[in-house]
Amino acid sequence: MNASVFLISTLFNLYLMVVILRLWLQLVRADFYNPLSQFVVKATHPIVGPLRRIIPSIGRFDTATFVLALLVSFIKVATLSFVFGSGAIHVVGFILFAFFDVIKEALSLMFWVLIIRAILSWVSQGQNPIEYVLHQLTEPFLAPIRKVIPPIGGLDLSVLVAIVALQFLQLLIQDTFGLY
Numbered sequence: 142m143n144a145s146v147f148l149i150s151t152l153f154n155l156y157l158m159v160v161i162l163r164l165w166l167q168l169v170r171a172d173f174y175n176p177l178s179q180f181v182v183k184a185t186h187p188i189v190g191p192l193r194r195i196i197p198s199i200g201r202f203d204t205a206t207f208v209l210a211l212l213v214s215f216i217k218v219a220t221l222s223f224v225f226g227s228g229a230i231h232v233v234g235f236i237l238f239a240f241f242d243v244i245k246e247a248l249s250l251m252f253w254v255l256i257i258r259a260i261l262s263w264v265s266q267g268q269n270p271i272e273y274v275l276h277q278l279t280e281p282f283l284a285p286i287r288k289v290i291p292p293i294g295g296l297d298l299s300v301l302v303a304i305v306a307l308q309f310l311q312l313l314i315q316d317t318f319g320l321y
Contacts, residue, residue, distance in 0.1 A: 146225060153217035158250050159184050160213060161243065164206045165250070171277040175270050185209070207243075214239035214246070241318055245311065252307050254278055259300045279303075 163181045171178055185206070192205035218235050258275040265272050279300075286299040 146221060149220060149224070150217065153213060153220075154246060156184075157210060157213045157217070157243070157246050160189075160206060160210045161247050161250055163189070164203055164210065165247075165278060166274070167203050167206070168201060169277055169281055170201075171274050175274045177271050177274045210243045211236075211239050214242040218242065241314065244314065248307050248311050248314075251279075251282070252304060255300050255304055255307070 159181055163185045166173075166178055166181060173179075173182070188209055189203075189206050192209060193203075196205040196208055198204055215235055218238050222235070254275055258272070258279055261269065261272045261275065282303050283299040286302050287297070290298050290302060292298070
């Protein structure tokens with residue numbers, strides 16, 4: 142049973158991260174023609190495209206993509222509840238849990254993007270297109286931290302501070318709402 146829960150959660154979470162990544166790429170106006178951006182768009186466009194005809198964007202915020210993220214999370218919660226739980230429909234509870242699940246996955250995605258960017262900064266020469274997109278994604282978070290804590294002896298501590306802040310937010314949400 143634990144293996145089935147793991148498999149179902151992982152499959153939904155992977156697609157949810159791709160959807161959140163699309164929303165994040167649009168918010169920071171990352172390079173659309175980058176191979177990573179193209180993959181994300183191709184993986185989500187069959188659903189986001191028709192949703193955009195129904196749900197308009199609010200400024201730079203793509204509400205259709207956000208609704209898709211909520212929908213994917215809602216379907217994950219409902220599937221796990223029906224297969225392994227009571228099978229009862231608690232729509233409001235599912236919607237609230239789906240909202241917090243999207244937040245949890247967004248924080249988790251930010252964590253992993255920061256980790257990957259830090260590792261690539263050690264081994265890459267800066268010519269990698271993936272590294273360029275990761276820079277575009279993380280720089281809005283890291284630049285304000287660098288203003289407060291400048292690089293010390295060539296060592297940039299902004300990534301470490303951002304990771305600690307993300308972990309704190311995840312624990313705060315977990316303690317406040319009793320999730321995860």
